[in-house]
Amino acid sequence: MKRLPVAILALFLLLSFSAAGQPYLKDLELVVNVRDNGDALVTETRRMTITSKGSECYIAMDGLREITLSDFRVTDETGLGYSLVGWDVSATRREKAGRCGIVSKGDGAYELCWGLDLLAGGESQKEKVYTISYTLGSLMKSYQEAEGFNHLFIAPGIYPLPDKVNLRVEVEGVPIDTSNARGWAFGYYGETEFREGCFDAWTENFTSSSRMIVMVALKKGIIHPADTLDSPFQNVVDIALEGANFGGEYDPSSDRLFTDDIAEWICGKFGIDNPNTIENVAMGVSVGVIGLIVLLFAKLKTLLTYLAYIISLKPLRVWLKRLRIKRLAKGGLSPWQREIPFNGSLFASNKALNTLSYKETPEINNVLGAYILRLFQRGELILYEENGIQTIKIGEHVEQAEDGRKSAKDIKIENTLYYIFRSAAGKDGILQENELKRWLKNNNSYAKEILSLRQSSSSPKKEELARLFKLKNFLKDFTLIEERGVMEVRLWDEYLVFATLLGMADQVRKDFRKVCPEYFSMSKAANILESSSFNFGAAVSNIAYYTANAATYSQLSAERAATSAALWSAGSGSSSYRGGGGHSSYHGGGGHSGGGSGGGIR
DSSP states (O other), rough: TTTTHHHHHHHHHHGOOOOOSEEEEEEEEEEEEEOOOOOOEEEEEEEEEEESOOOOEEEEEEEEOOEEEEEEEEEETTTBOOOOOOTTTTTTHHHHTEEEEEEEEETTEEEEEEOOOOOOTTTSSSEEEEEEEEEEESEEEESSSSSEEEEEEEOTTTTOEEEEEEEEEEETTBOOOTTEEEEEEEESSSSEEEEETTTEEEOOOTTTTTTTEEEEEEETTSSOSSOOOOHHHHHHHHHHHHTOOOOOSSSHHHHHHHHHHHHHHHHEEEEEEEHHHHHHHHHHHHHHHHHHHHHHHHHHHHHHHHHHHHHHOOHHOOOOHHHHHHHHHHSOOSSSOOOGGGGOOHHHHHHHHHOSSSSSSSSOHHHHHHHHHHHHHTTSSEEEEEEEEEEEEOOOOOOOBBBBBHHHHHHHHHHHHHHHHHHHHHHTEEEEEHHHHHHHHHOOHHHHHHHHGGGOOOOOOOOHHHHHHHHHHHTTTTGSSOOHHHOHHHHHHHHHHHHHHTTOHHHHHHHHHHHHHHHHOOHHHHHHHHSSSSOOHHHHHHHHHHHHHHHHEEEEEHHHHHHGGGGGOOSSSTTTTBSEEEBBBOOTTTBBBBBBBOEOOO
């Protein structure tokens, strides 16, 4: 409580500081001139009234990512070009006058600064027009079906707030309209329109929480950006449109927060009615509220995370199911089982195991590794060393027939994997990760077959699942069990396969070595395992891992390609939503480059 009077006095001094004349920003205009290589020359014009407040003006610029910043220049209404110098924010107004500079904040964050004029004797304010220009390298990038960008040009919290904001995007030497371009704007209440061969965005309702994010797409071939991305621009559009609502006219009540009411009450107590001061106090109150929320959330984070996990119910359902299966596995005369359940079908076993996964999309690395191990066992894949590098070579295909240990689905997947590996390896018969990824991207139907391993059984046989867990117990305690049965090469080979499915292959191989060393001279797969100087288990895991990744990548690429044409289709919904001009959206604009907050006079 002792600190309360001090806090009140500090607040009083902060508010009474507003008694001095306030600066005023009448117009803020930006022209973004996009060049053929994707670079953009941005020119800002600020018509403003400066007072004795502050010593410099600055533009906050953050989150540029791979966009480069160069060619920063400042001139004023007299034609004076400001000298570019190393910038010292703490310098005096006299030292900054007629100069400009860039402050690097690290991690792609910058402040573009220039000094305010000195006021002549007797002057309380001065009218100024500042023209600021800079180049954003690789702002517009080349995507699969369009060239485009989604960028924040004006950060929130600028001071003083502009009465009007206008931003124009133009393409050097090429008029743009709805026949060859699309445009959207986010972060403020206002309008957009294609006119005079350009895309315009503007507002007269720019508040302290407003920002200006503009997204533009051009048809392929209009320009030729140097920066190329192997993905559709439709992905950028979809992310930006999440939460967007191009509703039209500005409704002040919809933008008003309870912190605005608090700020007006505080300022009213001190007889202050300056709008800029009220905006600043509202921002300070907001920061305090956010800080309090962050503090409370930090304390409650662990509890909230735990509650969300419990409330989702899926973990509970899976845990109960696992508990029932394990109880079944412990039932009967023995917790172990030597026979392989599900008639030896990897597909059926994996499908049942997927029902016990906590993840929405089950991992398929283990089951892929099990199938791939079978290919190695038959010599269809060969592991060998070439110039000290571990290499996988494609062997001869071995036709498979459906039997008691292998279903038609298993045979199909094994044949599919072999065909994928052989086709991807090319003429030299050597399989490489980039070859596999490239081949699956161009042959998506095979990727779908691999990803079918994510399927879960709608009604798995609990007794069979219990037998699978008994087999796992058997393999886990292999060295402790006296009655393991007679060593049969084919059966032990399958033990290795199912140990891979169950994620315990390394342990089982070591146990086999302890119990029956002669197995490694009788089994082709085990012999390769022992004679190779490589980590065979790691080789199987690696090829399974990048096969799963390549299949997933292929499937996503196909899904994105199917929707990429939507960018240029007539589509449905308002013209604003389809990028044809109309209203801006206060919300949305996610995934943009650029960022930060603040800017203006300080």
